[in-house]
Amino acid sequence: MPSAAERTRTLVQSTCSAVLLIPGVDAARSEQLTPQARVVGQDGEVFLLFPADSPAVRAATHAQDDELAAVLEITDVAPVSVPHRIRGRAWVSGRLTCAPGVAEPGGMMLRLEVGEACVDDLWGASSVEPEDFAQASVDPLVAHETELLQHLHSAHSEQVQALCGLLGERRAMGVPPTEGWGDAGANAQRAVPLALDRFGLRVRFVGGQSFDARFDFPTPVRDVVELRRAMHTLFEAASH
Structure with missing residues (x-):
């Protein structure tokens, strides 16, 4: 697992929505x-990067040599329609300063020196040391995950649905049913591709007793080309 x-x-380096939380800057719109x-x-x-006249830039400018604490909050929402769409959140906190001369005219680059970070997502909740954050690699599929999941959902829904056959009696591989999901009625379970990374695909089976299932690739993929091969192998296994 990552x-x-x-x-x-x-x-942090994805296109997920983010907001910078600064003490004392409460009146600003999100x-x-x-x-x-x-x-x-x-x-x-x-x-x-912010507009030069933004509340965040004004706060950082007025702080000057004082310590200005800030928290970058990131919210990850599934790019496909599925119950409980928020897949996770991350918080990166530290000292905020201006980085003049980096941005184009009309803009200002702010620098957040990471003091601590944490994540709460489909894998669980964990804290992250600044050194580990600095040395960590970005998942190679992050720039393509949205379009890949939407493509799987729209063009390969039957093959994704067939992955249920790989579960056998272990319906929820590693992720137990979540409380409150069992109210979808007696509808047949529908498979929705929920998350994708270099290690595998996570599918949410919705309807009846809903649950998530994780399907690992034989080996971690490094790009979209290797992903296509891994998905083909996965679908082939589910078809037998």
Whole structure:
């Protein structure tokens, strides 16, 4: 499974929605505290692009030499329609300063020096040390996950549904049914591709007693080409 540091780093560098929480900047609308872009630097710091007149930039500018604490909160929502769509959240907290001269005119890059981080997602909740965050790798499928899951859902729904045959008596491989999911009635279970990473595919079976199932690839994939081979092997196994 991906480490907590890798999962956190992947969320930070994904297209998931994010908001920068700054003590004392409570009156600003959430969209005013949403960075236009974010990237992780060589030393593990997180660079956040904002309009030069944003509340976040004003707070960082006025703080000057004072310590300005901030938390980057990231929310990961499944890109396909499924009950309980929030797949996880990550929080990266630390000291916020301006990085003048980095952004284009009209913008300002803010630098978040990571003090601590944590993630709470489909794998569980874990804290992450700054050094581990700085050294972690980003999942190679993160830039393509949304379109890949949507494609699986729309064009390969029958093959995804057939994966249920691989479960046998172990209906929920590693992830027990979640309380409150059993109210979907007596409808036949519908398989929805929920998450994809270099290690495998997670499917949510919805209807009746709903549950998640994890289908691991024989070996971790490094790109979309290897992913296609891994998915073909998975579907082939389910067809027999």
